[in-house]
Amino acid sequence: MGNHHNHNHHTVEGKNLLFSIVLNLVITIAQVIGGLISGSLALLSDALHNFSDVLSLVFSFFAHKLSKKKASVNQTFGYKRAELIAAFVNAITLIIVALFLVYGAIERFFNPQHIESELVIWLSILGIVVNGLSAFMLKNDADNNLNMKSAYLHLFTDMLASVAVLVGGLLMKYLQWFWVDSVLTLVIALYLLVVGFDLLKKSTQMLMLFTPTHIDVNTIINEVHKITGVNKLHHIHVWHLNDDELHLEAHLECQEDLKVSEFNTILQQIEHVLFNKFQINHINIQPEYNREEESKDIIVQD
Template sequence: MSEVHIHKHEVKGRNLVYSILLNLVITLAQIIGGILSGSLALISDALHNFSDVLTLVFSLYANKLSKRKASLNHTFGYKRAELIAAFVNASTLIIVALFLIYGAIERFVEPKIIESNLVIWLSLLGIIVNGFSALLLKKDAEHNLNMKSAYFHLFTDMMASVAVLIGGLLMKFFGWFWVDSVMTILIAIYLIVVGIDLIKSSTKILMLFTPDHIDIKALVREVHKIEGVNKLHHIHIWNLNDDELHLEAHLDCSEDIKMSEFNVLLDKIEQVLFTQFHINHINIQPEYKKEDPKNFIVQD
């Protein structure tokens, strides 16, 4: 297997540690405040924050695992650990959202008077803490699906706190206590949308689907332009993780060349695949007039 080396973004685990500690503080404060004020939205936000703590701990562990070196029993190492974490984290977003909707509907049927001042101040604290935590992970989230799932947990928490703040202000100045339930449902719907998107992204990689940005037919056309190539077939393309994009294929050569000549040909193919399609791990089986079906680009 050939590999083209690229610069990989180094995910900083310490940012996750800071976020975990901050979220533990805000969770405790919101649970106490929610009980004292009687606000379901505040308690819901606290439960979401606590789910974030578990999510961040899981993401931190997966990040540590992903850095373990390969071994004879684990030839790819634990590079997919973060994908599993992303999938689980996204699933918890949806589960939490469903619980929020259930509680909000119950509260909407039987509205309760809420201590709005406490709701307002604790929601402001939630905005500051979750906003700062999300900011810590923002750069990593742009390069890593696991960090992206953790970032969205924190970002949605910040948005939830904004919604709780708006609800608190409306309750304080207009006495609209039903807003608490409405805000909770809106928060939950947003969580479901984000969760489904993350589940789709992580599932595609876990199932070894061809990445969305790869056009296999276009890739084949480019490789076929290289002198010495007859037909590229039996192609499989997949992401191992966020950094590594793999390709394996059979290459029918136009001439019966020596291995040293094939190395030169392979180098040309690698450059095309890397520069045009960002594929950095390539495994190609050379052939010359081998008797097997070559009329299929993708084949088991």
């Protein structure tokens, strides 16, 4: 069986995540106290969202550390999928928090309360600074890692929520529009639902070993079949182990009864095509010649 590994990893900075955890813990405590004193549901909502972020960031941090552990005979892939589990859980927490905020916003909308807007304004500014800085530190990692993207989305939506709370605080202070508090909370919640469901969809697809959306299996087959000596590629599976590793395993029916050294030449060409055209960096090919099988379909559920 041919086996090929081609890594092009992006180094994720776990220390940035740890610093974000500390910052968000501080802002969460401040917003809870401020929300209780001021009576602002939007501020308490932002605090609740921040608290969920602290938990999610802690989970992401430990998942990131686990993913770096070396493989063993008992864990042959190591803990590389830990970050996918973290992203999945973080997506669920985003959705749960959003639904809670929707309920609170609707209830408060029909029962508006006087709010100490001055405190809301200053704490929202603090939230913008803290969450903005945290999101900025994770932005580069988020572009290359789904777990870090889940953490980044938590922080970025927190920053947007704080901006909305600031606007609401100013409207309440100068126009006495206390109903704005409920409207802003609802807007924050709806945004969380959108990003939460998108992240949940992507992490679920990876955990279920679905073929990545940018991969067309038929196109892969057409490209491989152009290589001299190849008869038929079948029994194909393509999946993400994590954000860095895209795997393909398949059976390859050869046109002739080849020596191992001759098959290696074909394998190298296949590796080149799959990596350069599809970014597949882990390839396992089982060579065959006139082998009788019940099925030689493209996709076979083993």
